[in-house]
Structures are given as C-alpha cells and as structure tokens.
Amino acid sequence: xxxxxxxxxxxxxxxxxxxxxxxxxxxxxxxxxxxxxxxxxxxxxxxxxxxxxxxxxxxxxxxxxxxxxxxxxxxxxxxxxxxxxxxxxxxxxxxxxxxxxxxxxxxxxxxxxxxxxxxxxxxxxxxxxxxxxxxxxxxxxxxxxxxxxxxxxxxxxxxxxxxxxxxxxxxxxxxxxxxxxxxxxxxxxxxxxxxxxxxxxxxxxxxxxxxxxxxxxxxxxxxxxxxxxxxxxxxxxx
Numbered sequence: 001x002x003x004x005x006x007x008x009x010x011x012x013x014x015x016x017x018x019x020x021x022x023x024x025x026x027x028x029x030x031x032x033x034x035x036x037x038x039x040x041x042x043x044x045x046x047x048x049x050x051x052x053x054x055x056x057x058x059x060x061x062x063x064x065x066x067x068x069x070x071x072x073x074x075x076x077x078x079x080x081x082x083x084x085x086x087x088x089x090x091x092x093x094x095x096x097x098x099x100x101x102x103x104x105x106x107x108x109x110x111x112x113x114x115x116x117x118x119x120x121x122x123x124x125x126x127x128x129x130x131x132x133x134x135x136x137x138x139x140x141x142x143x144x145x146x147x148x149x150x151x152x153x154x155x156x157x158x159x160x161x162x163x164x165x166x167x168x169x170x171x172x173x174x175x176x177x178x179x180x181x182x183x184x185x186x187x188x189x190x191x192x193x194x195x196x197x198x199x200x201x202x203x204x205x206x207x208x209x210x211x212x213x214x215x216x217x218x219x220x221x222x223x224x225x226x227x228x229x230x231x232x233x234x235x236x237x238x
Contacts, residue, residue, distance in 0.1 A: 028107065029104040029106070029107055029108065029109050030107065030108045030109070030156050030157075030235065030236035031109045031111070031154065031155045031156050031157075032108070032109065032110045032111065032155065032156065032157045032158070032159060032234060032235075032236075033110075033111045033112075033113060033114035033116070033117070033155045033157075033158050033159070033209075034046065034110060034111065034112055034113065034158075034159045034161065035113060035114070035117050035121075035158055035159065035160050035161070035195065035199060036160060036161035036162070036163060036195065036216065037163055037165065037168045037188055037191050037192050037195060038168055038172060038180070038183070038188060038191065039163075039167075039168040039169075039171035039172045039175065040161040040162075040163040040168055040216055041161045041163060041171075041216040041223060042060075042112050042113070042161060043059075043112075044220055044223055044224075045159070045161060045216075045223070045227065046059060046110060046112055048223075048224060048227050049110050049227070049234070049235075052108070052235075053106075054106055054107050054108050054235070055106060055108045055109075055110055055235070056104060056105050056106040056108065056109045056110070057109075057110050057112075058099050058102070058109060058110070058111045058112065059112045060099075060112040060113050061095040061096075061098075061099060062074070064091075064095050065088065065091065065092065065095070066179070068091060072179070073087065073088045073091055074088065074179045075178075075179045076088070078179050078180070078182065078183065081126060081131040081132075082130075082131050082132075082133075085126045085131050085132040085136070086132060086136040086139070086140060089118065089122065089123050089126065089132075089140055090140065090143070092118050092122070093115060093118060093119070093140070093143060093144060093147070096113070096114060096115040096118050097115055097147055097151065097153065099111060100114070100115060100151070100152070100153040101151060101152060101153070108235050108236065110234075111155075114153070114155060114158075115144070115147065115148070115153050116153075116155075116207070116208055117195075117198075119140075119141070119144045120194065120198045120204060120205055121191055121194040121195055121198065122191070123137070123140055123141075123144075124194050124204075125187075125190045125191055125194055128190070129190060154208070154209075155208060155209045156209055156210075156236060157209050157210055157211075157212060157233075157234070157236065158199065158207055158208075158209050158210070158211045158212070159211075159212045159214060159234060160195065160199045160200070160211055160212065160213045160214065161214055161216035162195075162200070162213050162214065162215055162216060162217075163192075163216045163217055164192075164217055165185060165188035165189045165191075165192045166185070167217050168188050168192075169183075169185050169188055199211050199213070200213060212230065212233060212234065214226055214230070
C-alpha cells in the first residue's frame, strides 16, 4: 500500500477553523473522516488508530441501519432500492449528523465516512442509477444543504482509501455480510467513480477539507506500514 502519486504533491496540511469542536476537557479536537467504497479497508484503518489514547474512533452506524425498531433498513434497500432509497438515506443522514455532533472526548476524532460522502456518493449513486426519483432526491438534498449550513459537521482532513472495485467485491464476499451477498460489481463501479469525481478529480463538488489519498488495494500488513508512515499527518501533527 502506498500513497497515490496523483495526490501526493497536491496534498497540503489541514488547517483548523472556528468549526473545530472542543473536548470535554476544553482542548481542541482534530476531526478526520475516512472515506472509501464498500469494503475498501476502513475497518482496518480504524482498528489501527483505535490503539492510540489520543484518538476517539467513531464507526459508521451500520447496526442502527440494520435494526430500526426491528426493521433492517439496509436489507430493505438492497431488496428494493427504488422503494426504500429515500427512507434509508434519510435515516443515514440523521445518524451521520449524530455522529458528527456527538461531544468529543479526545483530542483527535476519526470517523468512518461522513454526512458528505452519504450525500455526494451514496445518494448520488441511487439518483443517477434511477433508483431515487427526482422529487425525493431534491427533498433529501434540501435537508442536506440546511444541515451543512446550520450545524457543525466540519472535518479537518479526509483520508480516501482508494480501492479497485474488484478488490472491494472480493473483500465483501470474504466478510460475508448477509445484506451484501447480492451486490453486483456494477454497483461498486458506480460508487468508485463518484468517490473519484468528488475526492480525486474534484469535478462535482469541492471536498470540505484537504484530501489524503491512500492506495488501499494491498494486504493488511502493507496497509499498516503506510498508516504508520502518514500517522502524523492523519493525526493533524504535521
């Protein structure tokens, strides 16, 4: 695993702004979102940094999506995306907002995905694939625009785990999550292109923070070497 040549020269140290959140002790918190396709290696990344006493890791609230008062919203989406896209993504937006705004306990917070990728990758994919009608897409976007303008969802750095869709599919089969057992490669291809357009090409909307692009196609051992190499940047110390 290595840092992508395409972004290595363009990356710059993130700066802190008025939106930085304070911890319970009053110190400033550096906020990082880890972005990437399904099964791109985010769990490995989070597990690695979770060992640091300075880091508070916030995982994607998948279990909430799988059990909303007994309803598996994630399974419903995969079963009938046209029917359930708006319902799930509305709930995803809410739970991501809760993840962003929960009080911080440590000086560094690393989050699995963000309200930004939920909107610019997953909602966009549903809309452009014809699974979300235009009126529903507009309603969801109106909510998103209001939340971003009126709540503190700021991040200081985005780490993009850049992974080929074929690698993601193989990892999905390996982890064997029941909701994902029929996800086609075409779905992962679509999500990959949206991540590339947003975080690498930056042709759709400007990312809300500097982007560090890491090649996450390699095995766990190689990933750990690169995470250690860029540890200080990821933790906002350089």
